[in-house]
Amino acid sequence: MPTILGQNQYGKAENRVVKITRDGDTHHIKDLNVSVALSGDMEEVHYSGSNANVLPTDTTKNTVFAFAKEHGIESAEQFGIHLARHFVTSQEPIKRARIRVEEYTWERIETSDNNSRFIGSDEVKHSFVRKGQEVRTSQITFDGENWEVISGMKDLTVMNSTNSEFWGYVKDKYTTLQEAYDRILATTVQAAWRFNWTSDEQRMPNWERSYAEAKKHLLQAFAETYSLSLQQTLYQMGSRVINSRSEIDEVRLSLPNKHHFLVDLEPFGLKNDNEVYFAADRPYGLIEGTVLRDGVEARIPVDHTNL
Known part of the structure; x- marks a missing residue:
């Protein structure tokens, strides 16, 4: 029975990236779990195994970490927008990119009055506890012209x-x-x-x-x-x-x-x-x-x- 290829995508899932921004002695944390999915002209890799249009998933992983350094992480949505735009505009075979992001938030550890001698010290300014309320999610999709952002x-x-x-x-x-x-x-x-x-x-x-x-x-x-x-x-x-x-x-x-x-x-x-x-x-x-x-x-x- 003849078959044809339907909807398909590929990428690197669950790239855990933690970005520390150092503002003097005060540090800020962005802790993300980023999944990349790319689609486009990928018929041949399925039919014949030709990788001519395939950007390796290892490259997408490296891009996530490089962009954390090059662009920083202002927000989960903005970081996803940077990534989606890059994959679609830099690789001709890629027509659509979907970036999914989970963000795990942290808050600073506050010292008690009994430990006031630590206030203002380096320990307080870079000591955090993981917030347990919720996980923030976002999905950013770009097709070269229009964006769709779901948070x-x-x-x-x-x-x-x-x-x-x-x-x-x-x-x-x-x-x-x-x-x-x-x-x-x-x-x-x-x-x-x-x-x-x-x-x-x-x-x-x-x-x-x-x-x-x-x-x-x-x-x-x-x-x-x-x-x-x-x-x-x-x-x-x-x-x-x-x-x-x-x-x-x-x-x-x-x-x-x-x-x-x-x-x-x-x-x-x-x-x-x-x-x-x-x-x-x-x-x-x-x-x-x-x-x-x-x-x-x-x-x-x-x-x-x-x-």
Whole structure:
């Protein structure tokens, strides 16, 4: 049976690069995990094994590290833009580059008053602890003319200990879940948002500020929504970002419901007045959805968690 080659790409995945910027005695850290995927005129390498159009994946790895030195790392998005532009414009067979970046953030270690003798010393200015809140993600795609930038986060765990209910749902003979009028609502946020910036570099968003603001609005919407369902919370979170950030047109959220079930304490003669819960890790409900600016088509992949 005759066959033809379909969509294909290649590159170097998960290049871990740590860039230290030394501002005198004060150091700054950018810690990234960068994956490069290139596509274009690559038919012959698949059909005949000819590598004439192939830029080695080892070269893409070296480029990541060289660019960290040559261009620095202002933000995950800006670094990805530098890389994507380079691969598409420097290699004629390469027509499209996709750069995916995870950023692991660090914060300075603060000394206590009892250790005030260290304040201002070199130890404090270059001592850090890894932040555990979330991993920042970004995907930058360039085809030689237009850009697509999708940023986001994963592994941001949040909880409301009240102001959440779940009742009035469909029941059949297999339903055992009891209606809840005051429950814990917890989830681990995985989010991706697409910028409407595509080409004009004079109007490029401030990536760092945009990320901080998008995260703020996600958290505020989660905290401030009196939730009758996790779906309702998801919509409010996405809407808050779009309504607050003009540079963002699409938000996709994946929210696993981190179930907390009231423990039956009656066998011990104790009343459980919404105080003691069993935190179940699996199975879990998974609520996913996309919120769009009116008139905009969805373009973020449904399986965005790998961005």
